[in-house]
Amino acid sequence: MSMTPIIAPPAASVIVGLASVAALALALPLLSRKVEENLEPFFLVLGAGAVTISGLWSRSLVVEALKAPVMIGSLPLGIFQVVLAVGILIHYFNRPFCEAVLRLVRILGPRAFVFALIALFGLLSSVISVILAACLLAEIIAGLPMAKADRVSLIVAACFAAGLGACLTPVGEPLSTILVAKLAGPPHYAGFFFPLRHLGGYLIPGVFGLAFLAAVKLGPRIAVQGGEHAVEYAETLGAVVLRAAKVFVFVAALILLGEGFKPLVVWYFGGIPAGALFWLNSVSAVLDNATLTAIEIGPSLALPQIVGIVMGLSIAGGMLISGNIPNIVAAGRMKIRMKEWAKVGIPVGLAVMAVYYVILFIF
Numbered sequence: 001m002s003m004t005p006i007i008a009p010p011a012a013s014v015i016v017g018l019a020s021v022a023a024l025a026l027a028l029p030l031l032s033r034k035v036e037e038n039l040e041p042f043f044l045v046l047g048a049g050a051v052t053i054s055g056l057w058s059r060s061l062v063v064e065a066l067k068a069p070v071m072i073g074s075l076p077l078g079i080f081q082v083v084l085a086v087g088i089l090i091h092y093f094n095r096p097f098c099e100a101v102l103r104l105v106r107i108l109g110p111r112a113f114v115f116a117l118i119a120l121f122g123l124l125s126s127v128i129s130v131i132l133a134a135c136l137l138a139e140i141i142a143g144l145p146m147a148k149a150d151r152v153s154l155i156v157a158a159c160f161a162a163g164l165g166a167c168l169t170p171v172g173e174p175l176s177t178i179l180v181a182k183l184a185g186p187p188h189y190a191g192f193f194f195p196l197r198h199l200g201g202y203l204i205p206g207v208f209g210l211a212f213l214a215a216v217k218l219g220p221r222i223a224v225q226g227g228e229h230a231v232e233y234a235e236t237l238g239a240v241v242l243r244a245a246k247v248f249v250f251v252a253a254l255i256l257l258g259e260g261f262k263p264l265v266v267w268y269f270g271g272i273p274a275g276a277l278f279w280l281n282s283v284s285a286v287l288d289n290a291t292l293t294a295i296e297i298g299p300s301l302a303l304p305q306i307v308g309i310v311m312g313l314s315i316a317g318g319m320l321i322s323g324n325i326p327n328i329v330a331a332g333r334m335k336i337r338m339k340e341w342a343k344v345g346i347p348v349g350l351a352v353m354a355v356y357y358v359i360l361f362i363f
Contacts, residue, residue: 010054010263017053018264021046025257025286025322029338036337040246043253043322050260061259069251072129079131080248083329086135087240094233098143102224105144111219114154115211117141122161122207123168125326126196130166130173134159134326138333143231145223152336156344157214159326160318160352161207166326167314168196168203173325174290179310182297188306195310198303202311202356210352243332250328258291265295274308275361281312282353285319285346308360315356319349 010018025046028035035042047065051057070078090097105113117140125133137158141151166172169192170180176195183190195203235243272280277296284292296309317324321331321341331341 009267014053014263018050018261021050021053021260022283022286030342036339039321039338040249040253043257044249047253047256047260051256054260054263056259056262061256065252065255068255069248079251079325079329080244082131083135083247084241084244086132086139087243088237090139091235091237091240097139098233101140101143105222105224110222110224111215113222114219115215118158118161118211118214119208121158122165122211123204125162125166126168126172129171130162130326131329133162133166134329137162137326138330142334143233145231146221150218150221151334152340153344154214154218155330155334155336156318156341156348157210157218159324159330160315160348161210162326163318163324164203164206164314167310168200170195175293175310175313178290178293179297182294183299183306185299188299199307199310202307202359203314206352246332247328251325254288254322257286258288261287262295265292269296274305275357278308278312278357278361279353281309282316282319284313284316285323285349289313289317289324311356311360312353315353316349319345
């Protein structure tokens with residue numbers, strides 16, 4: 001993430017401008033069908049607007065926004081290539097893939113299948129990366145014989161779980177990578193297993209809890225009796241490429257949004273108590289949670305503060321499509337609109353945050 005220095009507190013005009021951008025990001029996708037259908041360019045415009053209002057344009061930021069979708073660290077392999085490669089493979093091998101999934105549903109039973117699917121990919125996201133986990137989850141769930149509303153609920157639960165599980169290692173997603181990098185020195189000396197050691201006791205039960213609730217509620221809604229078949233695959237090769245391009249634009253837009261909002265986050269989040277910050281980090285439903293991690297996490301924080309910040313960011317990121325990489329990937333594959341996602345994601349996210357707030361800050 002670009003780390004443009006913020007020297008002076010933001011002017012009133014900057015605060016008003018950024019607040020307006022945040023309001024538009026939250027409201028317009030829910031109120032306007034045209035915006036909802038063009039979410040990627042809409043967020044790109046908002047990101048450019050936020051950077052312009054903050055006066056933080058730089059060559060390095062533009063380069064970073066262009067590199068982020070196609071690179072992980074120094075490796076030339078990013079979300080764009082993963083989404084494109086998985087999409088092409090499924091395009092050509094969709095039938096055997098879906099038949100294998102349905103056979104597994106019949107062998108395990110719908111409830112056990114849903115539980116295993118969410119729990120497995122939730123934990124695997126920390127090993128194979130949340131990007132690949134989200135691609136595979138979306139392809140599996142998109143083909144299940146369920147009503148669309150139930151498929152939306154299932155993928156939202158799965159993405160919440162993947163977002164939590166990905167934080168267990170630095171391999172999973174940028175949030176945990178940045179966390180370990182920022183705490184590598186004294187007094188925490190964070191290494192590869194730092195997130196698992198200090199956050200695993202909260203993250204892993206969350207993954208299994210989401211898997212259990214989804215299995216109980218949504219498992220029976222998979223139709224597997226008789227000669228049921230997977231949902232017919234209808235994506236053209238051109239649609240697969242376009243979807244990967246939209247993901248590229250969305251990720252670049254989130255980089256710009258995160259940079260543009262730095263003046264507000266740096267100056268007004270720094271002195272907020274941990275319990276309040278836990279709830280304020282629900283802004284990661286719109287902003288890139290890796291950017292917020294880079295700004296909020298530092299070696300001077302005590303371990304309970306670090307745990308509270310990471311938990312707030314990782315949970316809230318599941319509430320809207322724009323909040324997390326797996327959401328963007330899954331929504332693009334399954335053609336889920338922001339309003340459809342929010343209808344499920346916001347209540348689930350607020351409920352999960354409330355549970356963790358009680359655990360982290362009351363008990």
